[in-house]
Amino acid sequence: MSINRINVERILERIDQLAACSLGKRGVTRLSFTPESRCASRMVERWMREAGMEVRTDPLGNVIGRYPGRKPGAPAFLIGSHLDSVVEGGKFDGALGVVTGIEVVQTLREQGIRPDLPLEVVAFCDEEGARFHTTLLGSRAMAGTLDDADFDAMDADGITLAEAMRTYGLEPLRHREAVREPGTVAGYLELHIEQGPILERENQACGIVRGIAGASRCRFRVEGRAGHAGTVPMDLRQDALNGAAEIVLAVERVAGQMPSVVATVGQLQVFPGSSNVIPGRVEGTLDVRSLDDEQRHTALRRICEEAVRISRRRRLLFACRTVMETAATPCAPRLIRAVEEVMASYGLSALRIPSGAGHDALAMAALTEVGMVFIRCRDGISHHPDEDVSPDDIRLGAAVLLDAVLKLTMETASDGRGGKPLKEAGVRRTT
Template identity: 50%
Template sequence: MSKCTGQINGRRISERIEELASISEPSDGVTRISFTKEFQAGQELVKKWMIESGMTVRIDNLNNMIGRYEGLNPIAPVLIIGSHLDTVIDGGRYDGVLGVISAIEIVTVLYENATRLEHPIEVIAFSDEEGVRFHTTFLGSKAVAGTFSEAMLELKDDAGISLAGVLQELGLQPHHYQTAAKRPKDVLGYLELHIEQGPTLETEALPCGIVSGIAGASRYSFKITGFAGHAGTVPVPLRQDALLGASELILEIERLTKQNAPIVATVGKLKVMPGACNVIPGEVVGTLDIRDTDTHRKNDVISSIFNAADEICERRNLTFHAELMLESAPTPCDDSIKAAIESAILANGIKPISLVSGAGHDAMEMANITKIGIIFVRCKKGISHNPEEFTSDKDMEIGAKVLLDTVIQLTVHDMN
């Protein structure tokens, strides 16, 4: 497709990721929390690589770093490629970072080949995707997408320091956050390359795949109430055991999700009360997280789960109550960008596979202003947010080749 594609350097991607991973708080994995000195040091290193790749670099008022590689037509809409540099606590070295470094790699190849595309390219290293410090995700991409609000500046970290205060300490003007926003007419599209954070690509023996969309999520808290009693004196048929009711419900949730794949549901937290070894559980409080790209299917399964809960509790003389804690809509990827990614995957001799992202990404916010596309790269055992997170040099190189081929297609065949 382009003479540039054969010059992607997987070893260079890997070495840069390793160098960036060394910039971390002391931890078992990588801990580089937004707006800390470690984050700022990592940002400076990435800035150097951007400049070496022929980009001009600026920092916006939410501390996003933007490297721009000018196009033949500098006033043409810009193609944005992005991901994040922050990590969770004791995280891995590839989550987010692979997307930023791969984007720099493709610009490096274009620059080394003295190649300019019709449209400018901007590589954005978003300042805060994980939301660890201020307990709110996507702060950086919200600013670029124009969905950031003034109230978010008053968010406080665990030390009581506000987001506005942190940004001011960095020499930024947080109350001018609007200047970070892109106008939809100025953006051609948004691409993100990311490790899969799941086992599908490894199971299918494929190095990369096409993301069809990001699942919407519904999150509930629930409570099942029975009656606590003596573990040695109340006959089993007469018990109102809340934990047995919760156990039956959890198995029914598993059955319903298997029946309605690829929907996923997780009961991730349970609190059993009174929590004594010699007392029948009188109350169970838990959480239900359910995700799907098909809102109608998700709602149907939620309805089935709650109907099952009512039936189980009526039969066991228990009560059930649930409250919605979070609701996010699914984010579909653009058909034209998916087609370009598929073409690039085929050009690299790989079988195309479509995947749903159950995890959130900065692309969710960017979808508010432009068309989005996501490329997943295989990661070992699907492990992520963990020091054991791993992606091979070969897979990273293939992923970057696919990214470059996709970029060339999108800038040659204007999507607008």
């Protein structure tokens, strides 16, 4: 059983060591291209070498460890996640996928197993984009979807991404050298904490991600008329905030009627914003997500129709514009199947869950087939110092990742029959 071969103490120790690469002691703050991120990258490089990998850093600062396969010239199968964090985030977000990826290779090496395909563990830089508001930077670079303008992004101190990278010793203009040719990559599988409460509700340690939700981000405005809070009778008011309040509840109602859709009003600004003035204008944000792009568009249309109806009744004006839109990214059926079979072998049900959050797999889907394994996190808490994952869940998740990787990197995997997981024994040994 490969679950007994997973060294969970080593994983936990490494997670704690990475967590120490943090600015400040409350949770983990490891922003991109900082001394903290350098400290984490160096550690990861060392562990990769210890696990028997050849290590390189690409022009973006992604750390890549390669465990050669038996088949010459075969495309590499990639596993990994990100090393950066949000401000005062948790120690498992991203780090768990990198550390379990290294553990998979280290276990293979310790068991004397060499897969047919080369296996690469990638520690992506700048997934969260907390410093420059540039999400998925490392994975987009690898997939070839970055452009030069991305490097003009600025942090809170007015330092551009390009400047920060140069100070860090990287050359941003060489970002195209990080692009991988599709023919050299056989797939990407990422293990990540769920960052939500579904697995906990279903009482299961891990689940398979069906796909990453598409998202629409909108800004809306409700216009009314400001007035004196003491002199204008209630029936003569055009209170923009009262209208916005009703619109917010309509958002909740519309999304609540559509099982695949979630929608959030996360920001509201009230103008003029004075205790004795009737609100004349409200500006807000609307975030709508779904794995089903058509349902997302339908939800958005219904929300806008409702908002217009509410505004008319209240003699207000409503305007909404979409500022960002991404399509849903389904995970590859081949990878889903491989993970599902492995989970079944551990007695786990094939729980397929959508990912409402973006991950490196989202960017990597532009390059290759992607799959994700989610691990249950306590109370669904993430991006918070209280983020927690149980050692038993980590052990099982790492075993699932290991067996799935073996299925996908053995020669038979390429003809669709799938390789044998380690637990079935009889795997090829290194010579």
